[in-house]
Amino acid sequence: MIYFSLNNKNHRVNFREALFNGLAPDRGLYFPKSIIPLRKSFISNLSNYDKIEISLEVISQFIGNQIDEESLKKIIEHSIDFEFPLKKIEENISVLELFHGPSMAFKDVGARFTSRCLSHFIRRGYDRKVTVLVATSGDTGAAVASGFHRVEGVDVFILYPKNKISNIQERQISTFSDNIFPVEVDGTFDDCQKMVKDALIDKDLTSNFNFTTANSINISRWIPQTLYYFFAYCQLPPDIKKSSFSIPSGNYGNLFSAIVSKELGLPVENIISSNNINNPVERYFKSGIYTPMHSKETLSNAMDVGDPSNFKRVNKIFDLDLDKMRETIHAFSFTDYQTRDAIKDVLKNFKYICDPHGAIGYLGAKKYVGNNLGSHCIFLETAHYYKFFDEIKNVIGNEFNVPSQLASILNKEKNSVTVKDYIDFKDYINSNL
Ligand SMILES: *Cc1c(COP(=O)(O)O)cnc(C)c1O
Numbered sequence: 182m183i184y185f186s187l188n189n190k191n192h193r194v195n196f197r198e199a200l201f202n203g204l205a206p207d208r209g210l211y212f213p214k215s216i217i218p219l220r221k222s223f224i225s226n227l228s229n230y231d232k233i234e235i236s237l238e239v240i241s242q243f244i245g246n247q248i249d250e251e252s253l254k255k256i257i258e259h260s261i262d263f264e265f266p267l268k269k270i271e272e273n274i275s276v277l278e279l280f281h282g283p284s285m286a287f288k289d290v291g292a293r294f295t296s297r298c299l300s301h302f303i304r305r306g307y308d309r310k311v312t313v314l315v316a317t318s319g320d321t322g323a324a325v326a327s328g329f330h331r332v333e334g335v336d337v338f339i340l341y342p343k344n345k346i347s348n349i350q351e352r353q354i355s356t357f358s359d360n361i362f363p364v365e366v367d368g369t370f371d372d373c374q375k376m377v378k379d380a381l382i383d384k385d386l387t388s389n390f391n392f393t394t395a396n397s398i399n400i401s402r403w404i405p406q407t408l409y410y411f412f413a414y415c416q417l418p419p420d421i422k423k424s425s426f427s428i429p430s431g432n433y434g435n436l437f438s439a440i441v442s443k444e445l446g447l448p449v450e451n452i453i454s455s456n457n458i459n460n461p462v463e464r465y466f467k468s469g470i471y472t473p474m475h476s477k478e479t480l481s482n483a484m485d486v487g488d489p490s491n492f493k494r495v496n497k498i499f500d501l502d503l504d505k506m507r508e509t510i511h512a513f514s515f516t517d518y519q520t521r522d523a524i525k526d527v528l529k530n531f532k533y534i535c536d537p538h539g540a541i542g543y544l545g546a547k548k549y550v551g552n553n554l555g556s557h558c559i560f561l562e563t564a565h566y567y568k569f570f571d572e573i574k575n576v577i578g579n580e581f582n583v584p585s586q587l588a589s590i591l592n593k594e595k596n597s598v599t600v601k602d603y604i605d606f607k608d609y610i611n612s613n614l
Pocket of ligand 1: 286436483
């Protein structure tokens, strides 16, 4: 498979180069040259295949001949080594739970796939050892710490802002060691991001380190996420032939994957972009003018994104045609007040606990099936509610069971170093050369 840069279609690379580069040298996002629909007989018989068979069929074309089938199968087995259950919530609305991985948010699949793909090429001598730099405001760091831990050929520095992420998220990052270097930054998320950007172009460092990043712009994040939609379809009752998906969105990686699954031939009706008040896409659909926003803090903080990077890929897949995009995508946004009410209502009426992100997905699904009578909608539950215990305990009370993945980290020792500025950070990286 060939990928080109969205800034210059003549800049072309293969899967391996796109993976290691992250962004093209011209700062463009990589986009696949073609998306070839899967065999009809495969799509109509999905439930006869197991998860691994489905994954190989769906993903192979995006890797091309870069990774042999045997190795790709091992990478996939590891990346999706947990459940993706679909549960009925109410008439016409189901939930796809994506939080059964080790960090209990959907980003586990992408992080595990990315780390194994990088390691695959390094072990075969294609690339030098890499050092991954990630700035995080929570879930990405947690998934990356767990997904990259003890992966051969890769060191990871994870920068997070001191006192600005939840206690659980901090534990999920800072209790790792070995090849994981948790860095607590005395500053904001933007300071973390600035340090990463400065380091990536600092000649003193780049002469010694082979840097890359692992954020949601990397193709290795959206490629395995296309699987979620196929896994959901295999579990639909036979009388439901077509469904829509409501996707709680921030940087639009997941939503882009949903569109790719439709392009691959999955019979997806509509795709609902469900947002909190950070809603530049909904505004774009209404006004026809895309304006980035300054992000505002909300309960569903993994979606506090004012200018989603993957929306460029969404635009491209619709040939920048807004009317075409509106036929497939519907966009809705909801306030924190509505989010809390939704968590309460779903618990009361259906005995199901949503986290704030899933609750926004539920609200989008509810609105969509209300507008389109008789249609079915699946919303994504992107994180386990316990990760947001402090935010929602007022809404649902204290009667929680701590899930085992989170219980085990609560007693572990914190292992991060604190840095106050870039010079500090640079010294710290150098000391680990
Ligand atoms: C990252 C994240 C999102 C947003 O996903 P995008 O692919 O960036 O749109 C939603 N919910 C949770 C819990 C997340 O961690």
